[in-house]
Amino acid sequence: MMLPGWLAFDPRGPLRLGPREFPGRIWTASGCFGYGLDGADLVAPGYGSPFAGLGAVVTKTVTPEARPGNPPPRLWETAHGALNSIGLENVGLARFVDEIVPVLEARGVPFVASLAATRPGEFGDLARRLAAAAAGSAHWHGVELNLSCPNVAEGGVDFGRDPVMVERCVAAAREHLPERALLAKLTPNVGSIARLAAAAARGGADGVTAINTLIGMDVDLRTGLPVLPRRRGGYSGPALLPVALARVDEIVQETGLPVVGVGGITTLEDALKFFAVGAVAVQIGTAQMSDPFAAAAVAAGLAAAGDPETSAGQGRSSPSGQ
Amino acid sequence: MMLPGWLAFDPRGPLRLGPREFPGRIWTASGCFGYGLDGADLVAPGYGSPFAGLGAVVTKTVTPEARPGNPPPRLWETAHGALNSIGLENVGLARFVDEIVPVLEARGVPFVASLAATRPGEFGDLARRLAAAAAGSAHWHGVELNLSCPNVAEGGVDFGRDPVMVERCVAAAREHLPERALLAKLTPNVGSIARLAAAAARGGADGVTAINTLIGMDVDLRTGLPVLPRRRGGYSGPALLPVALARVDEIVQETGLPVVGVGGITTLEDALKFFAVGAVAVQIGTAQMSDPFAAAAVAAGLAAAGDPETSAGQGRSSPSGQ
Amino acid sequence: MTMPAAAPPPSARRLRGTIAADVPVSSSMRRLELELEEAVPFQPGQFCMLNLTGDLALVFGRPFSLLAKTGQRLSLLYKVVGRGTARLRDAGVGAPVTCLVPLGRPFPAPDPRPRLLLAGGVGLPPLLAWAERWDRPQDLRCAGGRDGDDLPWGLLSPAWRVSLDRPGAVPAGRLAFGGNVVELARSLLPAGSPAHVVLACGPLPLLRAAAVLAAERGWDCSVSVEERMGCGYGVCRGCVVPRAQDGGYATACKDGPVFDARGLDWARFGEGSGV
């Protein structure tokens, strides 16, 4: 295919975000591709590895201590999307820096570490410990602060709805991360997401990631009970795309900040819609779960795309495209 | 089919909501079935009219003055739902009470009038004028205050995100509507919808309707431009169901108020999921557009359903089921 | 003199059925036959909203003009242009459908004045139906295609004059005009020709050019508009076109799809990105 003429920037190129340059604009989303370790041995005729051409793998969110996560069932497919209630099961920061970062570094996987905590000070600690342990890592491009997990009892999402908290968490992490790109991942379960984005920018973020999951629910008609033990969970997948696109558009239009778009993206066409509204990169989540080559296929399609027919596009220019 | 044993109330029965008894719990949603006039002449083998068995038609939202609405295109189908930007085109309250109410009354269509305005005082005026003009109407069961339209320049949705405004609008209308059921229709584009519901209850609402559309968007890949002239519109249809269910659940669990559930409902099974989380009635919107017999078919299926196998259900009891 | 308003449409039915046939009639057009629960009378210019029963990937029905009916079998012509029409083609014979039919105001019934039929693209079926129903020698029939392969020649009797946007192969024994269909009409009916009532159906530029021609000559003109539809039966206000009269909007599905060209506000028409 040919790239559309209206693109305000060339999405095939690298991406500069704050102090870092990312090798590409097609990323995988946190929680949907593990820690970037599994899947390395998978093969598909006509494809390289699932990691080929990725701009970054955003690793599963890690917290100060390991967490066992929520009891199963943790996943439920609905007619047009998926509900999850993983509950931030993760190995904790210590094992992450000891066991995972070195392997990613050795394998040359560009990655963004996703971090979550419950207080600004904890975000600062996480950033400090990570920065100290991974200082020499060439493939560690950035940190994404997960300010929006709907599935933890501590109320990740409530917390991430408060602009003051968002600003403080970002500022606390920024202090220790002068050399990495810093993103705040925002929740769509809020009135104005642009207000949260602006708060993140005040805290020093280089950009924001939007969106985390919507709050969703399903009921098992045999029992009349919620399908997830914690009743409501995170809704993701194709059904989310129009909501994610609107939220990215809202942030770009109101703040002009660089936005990494995520929500319902499966194909290159989906990704182009996010570039059209001004996203600087995109992440693939649920689609990466159902096909380990999903993001690699989008990246390959983009890399293979021809130059736009006309350079003067009809589209609007993006405040944050470069 | 048989009704499930876990139901906390018999959804085949009438519904008491504040001062009124509704003939049923399957309603059509505002904006998706006009003013309840069109469609009366439609026929389908094996069905009565599209109105057969409906608990209420919620009429298209009317405003103090007629509105021409937004320029086309106003509708866009996405892969799993629909985007709309109708812009509250409506005939205005005067024509509504003069031309529409009398026909609905003559035809015996149970109806709820949906009203929108931009200030509490205007809601009061609308309610007063309607109450005066339709005082003798036996089939006029209630009023739904649309505090959540995403498609008007005056910012219906911003306004409806503020609990103080919600309470004042409801209180202003309540004053003039002692004999009709009063519902506040809430937006899901907010952090806590339960807080809005609680505000509506303080203002004197008999219950709330949830949800109006999510904010959504799509891009035309040929031009790179938003498909809707006003960029973002209202996202409705099947993809919405898990979000609507979660929002209804949130309101029921946190406030115990009667909730009329709406969002993505197409089938009786969908409706039962809302009853499972405690909704007292449901509305059918987008599905009613694609099939004028959609709500009537759900109502017919419900009426024909057999008694539950076991009376002692496994499900949770609903605070608001009667 | 303005045209008498067409009679209010007969009430529509929601019918179930199956795809009974689906065959190509040109490089881009297919003829679809639906076997429905009941026979439905219709007037040329009316349409149906067609749903693939149980197809969860489509939210709304798709509007298609009615071409012909034989008993409970209803025919239409369609082009694959997007998701819905692609799924329709892929559904294949035997697939269950649900159909709301007949919908909308038809073209006005004939009177002694000759008609000028101007059809372009998927605007052909309703005018084919019109020509079939009231097969009158005084009416001038013009159909435009992109190129020679685009047109369903087998359905166009020799009485149809044909224009082609791009030069292309024309079947043996047939003639084609190089240009658009309104240019063809202008060449056949130069200034000073006897008055015709224009019936136009096709994309917006065609309708616009037809309205201009009619206005220049002082002829009556009915246009059938193609608008995105949600419900097709008048309840959602999704399918509007700008009304001349009051700056407001009329619905394509219920007030139209056929409108007196003088009743539309051509300056505002097609302002948005449109269809």
Added chain:
Amino acid sequence: MTMPAAAPPPSARRLRGTIAADVPVSSSMRRLELELEEAVPFQPGQFCMLNLTGDLALVFGRPFSLLAKTGQRLSLLYKVVGRGTARLRDAGVGAPVTCLVPLGRPFPAPDPRPRLLLAGGVGLPPLLAWAERWDRPQDLRCAGGRDGDDLPWGLLSPAWRVSLDRPGAVPAGRLAFGGNVVELARSLLPAGSPAHVVLACGPLPLLRAAAVLAAERGWDCSVSVEERMGCGYGVCRGCVVPRAQDGGYATACKDGPVFDARGLDWARFGEGSGV
């Protein structure tokens, strides 16, 4: 003595293909054959994640145990229990599929000790594959069905002992035990019988009863669990089962689906509404 950990699984491939055959083998079970791009070796107990290519109504693949392979043709058995399996049946021969295969840790390879195979419901295919691959006279094979029609008799050699939950028709020349499959095993191997290594696959109650039996006798026991899956290849943590060791969870898709029964926390297993 605990069982040696199975070898780490070979790397999986994402392959495209089509449905080559889909035939009923019992009242509730169908045999599906996939013609894939490449031949894939597998071990009994491994599974595939199967997607209907381009089916927008399904978000995740569906896990199915691998039954047999001949060249590039892979067979499995399935029951229609919900949306995905219904669409699979409706897709029909020729439908395109995408498949991640082989996945998960298989049943441990044989050693001199006799095996007790306990299969219930859709737990049959991996143990059928086991019995086929290592056809050993000393192994005792037991398959349980709901009733006589439920079981794919044609695939069960006479070496299989059969139990039926409800009395039902049994094909001529065959025997069936009234009760569940673990009760059948207990009747065939009363207390004091020689030690067997248990391999169990089926719904949770079967696995639980198998684990109890093995624990009573001090036998080794491997169970293959059925959990809802998202990715099938270890990245989402959606398919977890409670681990005995530390109160944490193991993934059914990567750490399993076959587990040493001692490694699971049976008290916490199935707490949620589960599958």
